[in-house]
Amino acid sequence: MHAIRIDRPGGFDALRQVELPEPAPGHGQVRVVVHACGVNYADGIIRMGLYASAKALHGYPIIPGFEIAGVIDALGPGVEGWKVGERVLAPTLFGGYCDAIVLDAGHLFRVPAGLDMAQAASLPTVFLTAWFLAHRKLHPRPGDRWLVHSAAGGVGGALLQLGRLAGCRCIGVVGHSDKVALARELGAEAVLVRDQGKWWHRARELAPEGFEAVFDASGVATLRHSYALLAPTGSLVIYGFHSMLPRDGRLNWLRLAWDWLRTPRFNPLDMTQSNRSVVAANLSFLQSHAPTLRSGLDWLLSRFEEGALRPPPLSTYPLAEAARAQRDIESGRTQGKLVLTTRHAASTQV
Structure with missing residues (x-):
């Protein structure tokens, strides 16, 4: 073979x-x-x-x-x-x-x-990952507001479809403007483009009270803003760290170490006071x-x-x-x- x-x-x-x-x-x-x-x-x-x-x-x-x-x-x-x-x-x-x-x-x-x-x-x-995140890590309810990073990718697109089925209101985040149409087609009410500037300001305008769930596979580039956008009782759902990895196939260990040091460490005392949570999953384990x-x-x-x-x-x-x-x-x-x-x-x- x-x-x-x-x-x-x-x-x-x-x-x-x-x-x-x-x-x-x-x-x-x-x-x-x-x-x-x-x-x-x-x-x-x-x-x-x-x-x-x-x-x-x-x-x-x-x-x-x-x-x-x-x-x-x-x-x-x-x-x-x-x-x-x-x-x-x-x-x-x-x-x-x-x-x-x-x-x-x-x-x-x-x-x-x-x-x-x-x-x-x-x-x-991608769909089993999305299902586990949405239906085992969370308990979606109609009207919940979701922010979905990598919304034109495999897991992100699956999350948009599952969110639509559950009656959630989904906002997508994509890296480039040519991905906006697909994210909308898959169920996003609005789509934010990272390379157009401060996407988190627009996200706050679209959901002033915050999001019940933010799904993030980008890693250090977005995690801090993603957590800040949560509503009380909201969950940051992590399933990847794409921004920490190379795009040319070659690892830069110095940059990887720097990104690891910059990765947010979420404070459990703050989480208990804000009623926010951080959850994560990896199907292979x-x-x-x-x-x-x-x-x-x-x-x-x-x-x-x-x-x-x-x-x-x-x-x-x-x-x-x-x-x-x-x-x-x-x-x-x-x-x-x-x-x-x-x-x-x-x-x-x-």
């Missing part, structure tokens, strides 16, 4: 295409011929050697990739409820950048009708909550089946061009979701 492997952390050239033996399913497992795999910002952090769960749970060499879609082509002993030829998607916790994978049967989900393989592969990580995550993905896929949710707009790349895909997502200029397609799937390349 073909796979993209990282033998040791580094720049984009650390992503190497390799030939590996075709895996055989064991007891309770299935083999999936992979047609598409999602690309996430975290994949690049794995490449850089900074992703904590990759080091703690796997180590190097490692095949990155958190989600796939494909067709079952072999069943191991003891597998029930699945058959060869079924279209499936799955969260993978590494290993997704390949064209064949063996997974436990309990990790598979059927692809909703009307979705192609690339769309199916784009869903698990939630294996002990697998039943909860499965129920969440079941809930999400049923919403896709009925048309209440829709997949993000996609940019697709052949598997061999994984480095180009990671370079693009780290540039900060992409919209929606990036997906790698394998030799088993026809696709439109960008």
